[in-house]
Amino acid sequence: MAKQNSIISVNVPKEVKEESNQILNDLGLNMSTAVNMYLRRIIADRGIPFEIREADPSEELLEALQEVDDIENGRLNKKGYHDVRKMFEDILNEEDE
Numbered sequence: 001m002a003k004q005n006s007i008i009s010v011n012v013p014k015e016v017k018e019e020s021n022q023i024l025n026d027l028g029l030n031m032s033t034a035v036n037m038y039l040r041r042i043i044a045d046r047g048i049p050f051e052i053r054e055a056d057p058s059e060e061l062l063e064a065l066q067e068v069d070d071i072e073n074g075r076l077n078k079k080g081y082h083d084v085r086k087m088f089e090d091i092l093n094e095e096d097e
Contacts, residue, residue, distance in 0.1 A: 008035065 017031075024034050041049040057065075070076035081087040 020034075021031060024031060029037075038049070067076065071078050071080075079090070081090075
C-alpha cells in the first residue's frame with residue numbers, strides 16, 4: 001500500500017522562514033523533513049517537545065520582585081506581619097485615621 005501524505009500550510013513571518021530555512025540547510029535538512037521530525041516528536045512525547053512559558057516577566061512582576069528585594073535588603077522600610085489578624089487590625093486602624 002502506498003504512503004499517503006497530507007499537505008500542511010502554515011503562515012509564518014518571512015524572516016522566520018528565511019532564517020530557519022538557512023539553519024536547516026546548514027544541517028542538511030529541508031523544511032518538510034524538519035516539520036515531520038517535529039510532528040513525530042510530538043507523537044513520541046505525547047505533547048510539545050519543549051517547555052512553553054512566558055518569555056519575559058511582566059513589568060508589574062519585575063516591580064514586585066524589586067520591592068521584595070528592597071524590603072529584604074533594608075532599602076525599603078515596610079512593616080511585615082506573621083499574624084493575619086494583626087495585619088487586618090492595622091489596616092482597619094489606618095482607615096479610621
